[in-house]
Amino acid sequence: MDRRIYGIETEFGITHSVSQGHSLGADETARRLFAPVLAWGRASNVFLPNGGRLYLDVGSHPEYASAETASLEDVVAQDVAGELIVDDLRQQLQQELDQVGTGGTVHLFKNNVDSAGNSYGSHENYMISRRTEYARLVQVLIPFLVTRQILVGAGRVHPNGPAEFGGLTLGDGSHGPSYSFSQRADHIWEGSSSATTRSRPMINTRDEPHADAEHFRRLHVINGDSSMSQTTTALKMGTTDLMLRMIEAGKILPDRMLADPAAALRIISHDLTGRALVELASGEKMSAVDLQHEYLQAVTHFVDRHGAHHDRVDWVLELWERGLRAVAEQRFDLVDTELDWAIKKKLLDSYAAAHGMDYANPRLLQLDFAYHDTSPTHGLFRMLSRRGAVASFISDDAARAAVTQPPATRASLRGKFIQAVLDAGENYTVDWVHLKLNGSQNQRTVMCKDPFATSQPDADELIAEVQAMSGR
Amino acid sequence: MAQERIFGQGSRREEETDLPDNGTPAPSQGAGQAQRDTQGTDDLLAEIDGVLETNAEAFVKGFVQKGGQ
Structure with a gap:
């Protein structure tokens, strides 16, 4: 789409x-x-x-x-x-x-984790076409979601090194204090023992489209980190949208299903070289940098053939490429004003150097939170x-x-309605789809099924009526 | 500049964003000092020390939530 x-x-x-x-x-x-x-x-x-x-x-x-x-x-x-x-x-x-x-x-x-290791989320929602086979979409997207943390992770200090996970060797294996790409990677637990549950850790499969269910569904991605940096947010959403666009268009991509997505998340998060190998279901082994390069190439080729669908596509592709180069060449300065993990690492490292500290010092974890x-x-x-x-x-x-x-979507109808009923002092109920006036004289419900529509006759009429009540 | 406030009374008052007058001592002397760049890093690090709670360990231990979602 x-x-x-x-x-x-x-x-x-x-x-x-x-x-x-x-x-x-x-x-x-x-x-x-x-x-x-x-x-x-x-x-x-x-x-x-x-x-x-x-x-x-x-x-x-x-x-x-x-x-x-x-x-x-x-x-x-x-x-x-x-x-x-x-x-x-x-x-x-x-x-x-x-x-x-x-x-x-x-x-x-x-952020996404407290000092006791409790984790809380950042959830991305993407509207996707009902026509695309969901299982295929998820299968292609999971390895992308597992590896994108080397670009859009928020970074995290580990005073005691990486947490144990099923006997895996994480980071340099020394158990010394360390820094990882992602906040959330260590907190995605759900199993990967069968093909049907393989998708659950990264994508919540509940089907609440909040739109015309015949044509759309909502993809609910739950493994991302919250972003402080605006450019990191834009890259996170922009790359994932491009991947979805390519998958929806039916482009055939190599099968990169991971043998164990939860293990791969942790291996990649704790390896700042981007070179650690993770096992694919096929038995092959690839690194996060290699997998992301493959996605970037496929998307770039797709955009070359089909054109850019918005005016920031070139921006997304440029930062995507540079972000991968920063990791591959270990030149973090290439992205240390644009990507959260690199911005934070630069700040923490200069503080640590100035004070003769390392990541074991509680001050560094405090700085991590304070970021x-x-x-x-x-x-x-x-x-x-x-x-x-x-x-x-x-x-x-x-x-x-x-x-x-509100932005120029269905949200503008909701926003205008809420402002109007507040000004009129009326009772109302709204959700993502419905606008409901619970007036003493006037009870009405309007359903807004098209999330793109900034105008809809019955909704516009309702809003105008309510605005008239308060004399606006 | 005041920003419209959604909740509560009155318009939003921007918090002071001036550097706090904290007399924070310059960070430790020694090897680290020579390596720092001159592009305001010292100033930035001093500002950080001026606003963060001094007892890092107590602060970190105090930040505990129940899980979300």
């Missing part, structure tokens, strides 16, 4: 740190963080005027699901908007704690961004606008 809907769901880590005395704990901190949301929407699970959704997830994680978007710029903008929205809640809670004398510091982290902190003052990525030390993909204005403005 040349047009695709994308979205990203992000779970944030949360902590209240105190230099002495009593910490609120993650549950209490998250509950208090959501007090303004509860006051606003009478629920801790709300859809927003920008079309996205904010909720308190299992395990007290604030979670933000971006609105459905149709361009790389919009998915990046909506993703950054989510950070700004939850960080605004953090700032409000911090002020409150300072005022009542509780003190301490509230931190929100857009993902959403605060403009405490967040290390935000600090680098303010100093112009990292690349961006969209303007600051575009990111700020996305806090309140």
Whole structure:
């Protein structure tokens, strides 16, 4: 498909740190963080005027699901908007704690693992064509998803080296402190013993299209890392979209099914050379760099023949190629302003060198967490961004606008409807597909099945009616 | 610049983004110092030390969640 809907769901880590005395704990901190949301929407699970959704997830994680978007710029903008929205809640809670004398510091982290090894996700959604054979799509995509971490991983410090996994030798085998490409790779556990379960670790197979089920389904990718860097987000979504486009077009690709995807994820994550070999189901062995080169070549060839389907395709291909070269040639400086794992590693390494530390020092793990902190003052990525030390993909204005403005998809109908009912003081219920007015005089439900449609007669009429109620 | 606030009262107040006035001592002397580049790295590292909790071990141990999803 040349047009695709994308979205990203992000779970944030949360902590209240105190230099002495009593910490609120993650549950209490998250509950208090959501007090303004509860006051606003009478629920801790709300859809927003920008079309996205904010909720308190299992395990007290604030979670933000971006609105459905149709361009790389919009998915990046909506993703950054989510950070700004939850960080605004953090700032409000911090002020409150300072005022009542509780003190301490509230931190929100857009990362995927805490210090005890609990993991929480970043989930990507891609609309795919119902016509494509799902099993084939998954089979081709899994080895891509396993190996793409050498480009779009968020990087992670391991003070005690890689965790044990089934007797595998990970990293250099020394069990010394180390750094890996990915946050999530060590936390994808599900088995790979049969062909049917092989897909589960990376892709959740539940079929909730949130669209016309006859034509579309939703691919729910759950093995990715949350990205701080806008360019990393754009590369993550842009490469995966290109792979899907090529698979949907029916291009025949070599069978690269992995013998053990969970083992391959870990081997690749802990090998910064990109050269470690992983076993394919065929018995062959290939490295992450080799597999990714093969995908890049196939996609480049496909684009040469069929043309670019959006105006950032060349950008995606260029960064894809350079990212692989950075790993293959061990020249991390080629991407250390654009790819999270490299940006973070550069920062940590210069700190470690200046202080004579290694990755075993708790300060380095603290810096790892701080890189993902959403605060403009405490967040290390935000600090680098303010100093112009990292690349961006969209303007600051575009990111700020996305806090309140929905993207040009079905989300614009939802966003306009929510804003209108709020202004009119009416009751409403919405989900990804339905807009429902629960007015005292007027009860109506409109169904929006086309996620691309920014206009739909019955929805436009409903919105206009509600706008008229508040005299707007 | 104030940004429209969705939840809560009033418009959003941008947090101070000036360097905190923290008098953080320069990082340790020795071999590492000579290797650092001159493109603001010292300044960046000092800013980091100025905002992070001083007890790294306690901070790290304190950041524990239940699993998500």
